[in-house]
Amino acid sequence: MQQSASLNLLLDDLEDQGRINDPTEVFSAFTEWAEAGGRPLYPHQAESALEIFSDNHVIATTPTGSGKSLIALAGHLHALAKGERSYYTAPLKALVSEKFFDLVGYFGAENVGMVTGDVSVNAEAPIICATAEILANQALREGNDLDVGCVIMDEFHYYGDPQRGVAWQIPLLELPQAQMVLLSATLGDVSFFVKDLTTRTNRDVAVISDAKRPVPLEMSYTLEATDELIKRLLSEDRYPIYLVHFSQKEALSAANNLLSTPLLNKEQKEAIANELATVKFAPGFGKILNKLLRHGIGIHHAGMLPRYRRLVERLTQQGLLAVVCGTDTLGVGINVPIRTVVFTALTKFDGRRERHLQAREFHQIAGRAGRAGFDTVGYVYAQAPADKIEAHKREQKAEANGKKAKKTVKSNKTDNRVSWTEATFERLCQAEPEKLVSRFTFTHSMFLSVLERKGDPEAHLLKLATDNHDQWHGNNPHLRTLGQIYQSLLTAEVIDYHHEQRNEGAIIDIEVSNDKDEKYPLRFARDIPADFALNQPLSPFALAAMDLLNPDDPSFSLDVISIIEATLEDPRPLLYAQQNEARSTAINEMKAAGWDYDQRMAALEEITWPKPLEDLLDPAFSMFAKANPWVSDEELKPKSVVRYLVENAMTFSELIAHYQIPGAEGVILRYLTDAYRACRQVIPPEYSTDEVQRIVDWLGQLVRSVDSSLLDEWDALASGTAPSTSESADENQELAFGANENGEVPFSANPHKFGKEIRNLLFDLITKMSADRVEKLGDLAIAGWSDDDWDLVLGRYFQDHEEIIIDQEARSATYFEWQRKLETADLLKLWSDLEGIQVGNYELAIQTIVDEDGDYDWAIWALIDREASNEQQRVVVSKLKVATR
Numbered sequence: 001m002q003q004s005a006s007l008n009l010l011l012d013d014l015e016d017q018g019r020i021n022d023p024t025e026v027f028s029a030f031t032e033w034a035e036a037g038g039r040p041l042y043p044h045q046a047e048s049a050l051e052i053f054s055d056n057h058v059i060a061t062t063p064t065g066s067g068k069s070l071i072a073l074a075g076h077l078h079a080l081a082k083g084e085r086s087y088y089t090a091p092l093k094a095l096v097s098e099k100f101f102d103l104v105g106y107f108g109a110e111n112v113g114m115v116t117g118d119v120s121v122n123a124e125a126p127i128i129c130a131t132a133e134i135l136a137n138q139a140l141r142e143g144n145d146l147d148v149g150c151v152i153m154d155e156f157h158y159y160g161d162p163q164r165g166v167a168w169q170i171p172l173l174e175l176p177q178a179q180m181v182l183l184s185a186t187l188g189d190v191s192f193f194v195k196d197l198t199t200r201t202n203r204d205v206a207v208i209s210d211a212k213r214p215v216p217l218e219m220s221y222t223l224e225a226t227d228e229l230i231k232r233l234l235s236e237d238r239y240p241i242y243l244v245h246f247s248q249k250e251a252l253s254a255a256n257n258l259l260s261t262p263l264l265n266k267e268q269k270e271a272i273a274n275e276l277a278t279v280k281f282a283p284g285f286g287k288i289l290n291k292l293l294r295h296g297i298g299i300h301h302a303g304m305l306p307r308y309r310r311l312v313e314r315l316t317q318q319g320l321l322a323v324v325c326g327t328d329t330l331g332v333g334i335n336v337p338i339r340t341v342v343f344t345a346l347t348k349f350d351g352r353r354e355r356h357l358q359a360r361e362f363h364q365i366a367g368r369a370g371r372a373g374f375d376t377v378g379y380v381y382a383q384a385p386a387d388k389i390e391a392h393k394r395e396q397k398a399e400a401n402g403k404k405a406k407k408t409v410k411s412n413k414t415d416n417r418v419s420w421t422e423a424t425f426e427r428l429c430q431a432e433p434e435k436l437v438s439r440f441t442f443t444h445s446m447f448l449s450v451l452e453r454k455g456d457p458e459a460h461l462l463k464l465a466t467d468n469h470d471q472w473h474g475n476n477p478h479l480r481t482l483g484q485i486y487q488s489l490l491t492a493e494v495i496d497y498h499h500e501q502r503n504e505g506a507i508i509d510i511e512v513s514n515d516k517d518e519k520y521p522l523r524f525a526r527d528i529p530a531d532f533a534l535n536q537p538l539s540p541f542a543l544a545a546m547d548l549l550n551p552d553d554p555s556f557s558l559d560v561i562s563i564i565e566a567t568l569e570d571p572r573p574l575l576y577a578q579q580n581e582a583r584s585t586a587i588n589e590m591k592a593a594g595w596d597y598d599q600r601m602a603a604l605e606e607i608t609w610p611k612p613l614e615d616l617l618d619p620a621f622s623m624f625a626k627a628n629p630w631v632s633d634e635e636l637k638p639k640s641v642v643r644y645l646v647e648n649a650m651t652f653s654e655l656i657a658h659y660q661i662p663g664a665e666g667v668i669l670r671y672l673t674d675a676y677r678a679c680r681q682v683i684p685p686e687y688s689t690d691e692v693q694r695i696v697d698w699l700g701q702l703v704r705s706v707d708s709s710l711l712d713e714w715d716a717l718a719s720g721t722a723p724s725t726s727e728s729a730d731e732n733q734e735l736a737f738g739a740n741e742n743g744e745v746p747f748s749a750n751p752h753k754f755g756k757e758i759r760n761l762l763f764d765l766i767t768k769m770s771a772d773r774v775e776k777l778g779d780l781a782i783a784g785w786s787d788d789d790w791d792l793v794l795g796r797y798f799q800d801h802e803e804i805i806i807d808q809e810a811r812s813a814t815y816f817e818w819q820r821k822l823e824t825a826d827l828l829k830l831w832s833d834l835e836g837i838q839v840g841n842y843e844l845a846i847q848t849i850v851d852e853d854g855d856y857d858w859a860i861w862a863l864i865d866r867e868a869s870n871e872q873q874r875v876v877v878s879k880l881k882v883a884t885r
Contacts (some may be wrong), residue, residue: 006033007077007106014081026081027053030074042067044211048181049074051206052150057180057197059156060208061187064367065215068183072099072152073106075181076127080107084149089132089171091158093118099154100129118677132158132167139174140449143460148178156182157360157436165439169469176201185367186360188433196469215370217378219429221422223392226254226344227261229381230323233340234263238379240316241340243325244365246348248301248663252288254344255297255325263296263322272296272320279311282653282706285662293321300326303573304666305707328365340379341369346420346428354418359431382425438469442481444630445537447489451524458522488629496525537634538567539682541624546687548616554818557691558643558752562612564678566638571671573664574655575639578609581659593771593806607808611638641668642675645702646695649745649753651734652706669707676700698737705734746870751820754869759816761875762847762860763806769794769849769882770804783862783880793882797849797858800884805850815848815856830861831879841867842878857884 010033011020019025027050034041041049044062048071051058058075062068072088079086088103090096093116100114100121113125115134132153138146151171159168172180172193180197182190187209194205222229226243233241245251264272272294281290289299289308298312298321315321316336324338328348343365346357370378383389442465450464451457465478472478489495498521545563549556586607590600621636640647645655652669656662679696688696735743738750747754768776772794778787797804819826822839842863849858861881868876 006037007073008108008111011077011081020081023053023055023078023081026077027074030077034070039067039070041070042211042214044208045070048206048208051208052078052179052181055179055203057182057201057203057205058208059180059182059187059190059193059205060211061190062183062185062208062211063213064185064364065370065372066211066213067372068154068185069102071181071183072154075150075152075179076103076107079150079179080111080126082149085126085128085147086150086152087135087148088127088129088152088154089135090129090154091132091161091164093131095154096129096131103127103129132164136167136170137445137449139171140446141452143174143453143455144177145454146175146177148175150179150181151175152181152183154183156184157186157364157433160360160434160436160439162439165437166441169438169440172197172200173464173468179203186363186433187436188360189435192435192469213367213370213378214372215375215378217366217369217380219366219380219425220382221384221425222381223384223389225389225393226342226383227258229342229383230258230261230263233342233379234322238340239322240319240336240338241323241342242300242338242368243323244341244343245325245327246345248303248327250344251299251301251325251327252663255292255299255323256288258297258323258325259292259295268296268320269294272315275315275318275320284653284656285665288662296320296322298324298326300324300329301663302327302329302666303663305669306666307707309666328361337371337374338368338378339370339375340381341366343380343382345385346382346424347418356418356420356424357428358434359428360433362428362431363433382420384422385419440468440470440478442478442485443633444485444489445633447482447485448494448630451495451522456520456522458520461522485629488632492627492629493525494627494629495522497522537631538636539678540628541621541631541636542567542678542682543684544624545617545620546684548620549687551687551689554751554755554820555813557689557695558646559613560683560687560692561642561646561675561679561695562638562640563617564682565640565642565675566613566617566636567682568637568639568671568674568678570637570639571641571664571668573661574641574659574668574671575609577659577661578640578644579607582609583607589767589806592767592773603807610640610644612640612643614638641671642695642699646698646737646750647752647756649736649738649750651736652702653734654736669703672699672703676703695737698735702734747873747875748866748870754875755818757875758818758843758845758862758864759813759847761877762816762845762862763811765860766804766810766847766849767806769797770806772798783877785880797882800858801851801853801855803852805852810850815850817846817848819844819846827863830881831863837863837878841865858882859885 010029011026014020014026014029019029030049030053031041031046034045044060045067048058048060052071052074058071060068060071062071076086076088088096088099090099096114096116100112103112107127109122111125112127112129113122114120114129115123116131117134135151153168153171156168159165161168171178182193190207190209194207197203197205224232230241233239243251243254245254276290276293279290281287285304286308289304289312292299293312293315298316300309300312304312312321312324313336316324316338319337324336343357343362346362347354348357348361366380369380370376384392446464447461450461453460461482465482466476468478470476470478486495490497542563546560549559549563553559583604586604587600590603595603617636617638621631625632644650645652650658652672656665656668661668676696676699679699683692683696733743735741736745736750738753739745740749745753747757765777765780765782769790774787774790774794777790778785820843822842822844824834824839827834827837827839827842827844843866845862845864847860847862848856849860850856851858859882861879861883862877863879865876865878868878
């Protein structure tokens with residue numbers, strides 16, 4: 001139906017004919033345009049459009065596949081015809097960018113812009129696509145003065161999201177001048193919104209709730225086992241089938257179980273093989289997915305690489321896959337023709353507890369069955385719990401044999417699992433989505449955004465705290481939060497309050513004197529960053545923290561990266577894997593050191609994933625937050641992901657394989673992409689040394705070699721061009737940092753890995769020294785040292801001290817020094833015999849031994865042969881000294 005800028009041309013024609021100022025004429029032209037494009041408006045679409053062109057608010061509960069997009073187009077067209085600006089908001093950046101390109105096709109590139117926090121394209125255009133948070137921030141800052149005539153909020157059920165819902169509420173509170181078009185398939189009772197919008201805006205509200213699904217649904221509860229159910233659905237031509245699971249692990253397990261079930265004929269398998277002929281699958285999950293796809297089985301969840309997800313979606317759209325095993329990502333953002341949805345469970349773990357699905361969750365997923373233009377009926381099944389299915393199979397088997405099935409003896413054991421029955425399913429089928437609950441809350445950034453607007457900010461803050469969608473009959477917690485935020489900003493000297501200008505009835509009562517001649521008493525005391533409320537609120541801290549680093553420190557470049565990493569969201573599957581590895585290593589070390597069980601278990605509680613610079617950044621962040629209270633709502637999260645890859649000369653695939661987390665590829669790739677973006681956007685030139693830039697450039701290339709789609713999309717959106725839909729990685733192979741074109745990494749080419757290997761070797765010596773393992777030390781044959789040499793040294797050490805400390809603190813970089821440029825005179829102070837030593841080919845590592853008294857008077861000096869280390873791909877020590885300083 002879409003034609004190049006067809007709606008923009010429609011407006012041009014109406015203007016030429018002098019009809020553009022008559023909403024009735026524009027509405028008629030819109031309906032004719034839709035019909036001419038082969039998609040005449042459904043009754044609910046026509047009713048919604050008529051209300052929009054009548055300047056009324058519209059709340060439309062539109063079932064999935066019933067054409068929300070055309071209702072949204074009517075809103076944009078009406079605003080554009082009146083010379084007003086319109087906004088389209090969605091919860092996901094992917095949906096925002098998809099809608100951006102759709103609207104460009106309808107209205108022309110010059111009329112459509114996009115703002116997501118990551119990118120800003122044509123931000124002054126009359127049609128803006130944005131995330132909900134972007135519009136909320138603009139609404140707080142400008143309110144009535146914001147240039148907006150119509151706001152289309154897609155997926156409005158996010159209003160009830162505990163973390164993000166406030167972003168859907170703020171425009172309703174702050175933009176009374178705007179016509180609101182609220183869209184979702186699962187709104188529930190909207191009477192509150194009708195009353196509230198009418199009262200706030202003096203504009204009528206039309207509720208469109210009688211939309212019929214263009215493809216009706218048939219709902220069934222089944223006691224069939226998965227393989228039996230799939231076979232029957234295939235025989236009845238009820239595929240593609242989406243098997244809904246509520247964990248990635250269960251989805252993958254179900255897919256593997258289906259490999260023994262014949263799903264495709266020979267011709268179908270050949271068709272899939274042809275489609276996969278040019279697709280490159282990486283080792284690990286890629287190999288698993290390749291095997292599944294050739295059997296007609298897809299996987300779909302948020303942990304996958306984007307190119308793999310798109311491949312599954314494309315093959316499903318082409319009708320080549322029989323089954324897709326996935327998570328509830330089906331509910332948002334996936335646009336594939338699914339004929340049948342099968343719930344493998346009616347319960348989910350929500351992060352705190354296992355519970356039954358909410359009606360909204362159920363209908364959001366079930367509604368994906370049956371797509372207009374593809375199907376005449378959509379099918380929804382819910383399987384009974386596994387124990388009920390097994391019991392049913394036994395009954396059937398016994399009945400077939402003419403016997404009575406043995407009665408199942410109930411176990412006294414309970415696993416605290418929440419179960420479900422057919423009654424649960426019927427209740428969900430019949431239930432309306434739950435009433436949306438207000439999630440209003442106050443944050444520092446909201447407070448500061450209000451201070452940027454015209455008018456009396458104190459009065460408006462009070463209004464926001466008391467006149468929102470929460471209904472408090474007693475103490476209002478928002479007033480308490482408002483007072484706490486005010487006090488923290490005042491203490492930090494971010495704001496001033498001029499008591500002599502205080503109005504009667506003001507809620508803030510504090511003596512503050514200032515001689516600035518301003519109209520209102522509450523105002524900024526100093527400048528704050530322009531982007532304090534955007535996607536990276538910790539970026540100003542990252543910039544400030546750079547000053548804490550020493551550019552001459554060998555770890556400077558990695559420390560710069562670690563500061564950036566501390567401001568990013570955690571890729572939790574990887575961090576948990578790192579924690580498990582760190583604990584396993586620590587257990588082995590503690591056992592070797594003779595620690596008893598209780599000591600080991602107590603120490604284990606303190607061990608987590610690597611957190612570089614934590615001791616430096618945590619107190620710095622506390623001080624920064626006192627002076628910049630808006631970051632108090634954020635959390636600093638030190639971690640080592642990019643740093644770990646560099647220090648260990650690892651590729652992406654090697655990282656995934658090392659930690660055995662193939663299901664988290666997508667999560668980790670998104671993290672690395674975000675890290676690359678942040679490095680490019682945040683690191684200032686004075687800190688972007690050649691080595692830092694080497695790491696950033698390498699990171700960008702690594703991401704592209706794994707899956708270029710995320711960076712391609714970012715670059716494309718930044719330039720306003722459509723992103724590629726490629727399902728392949730770049731032709732270049734994954735390379736570790738410092739690797740040559742053959743993928744080999746000489747130690748000297750990656751000083752970070754080289755340094756880490758040296759530190760590990762020296763601390764291994766210290767660990768064995770701590771346990772007095774003379775024979776183990778002698779077996780290492782480092783620099784020709786024998787058992788007798790180590791016995792002599794340890795005897796001298798333990799005359800001075802009783803213990804060698806080997807805890808996390810002792811392992812830290814504080815006690816390690818690495819000298820890469822040496823002078824002969826310095827080495828002669830350590831060793832009198834330097835025959836055959838060409839100083840330029842050697843490096844010196846010094847590891848301080850931590851004793852129980854904190855004297856730090858013993859150390860290890862190791863002279864490292866760089867060329868020999870490169871040749872042997874291990875640290876080669878030519879000379880060793882263990883002595884007092």
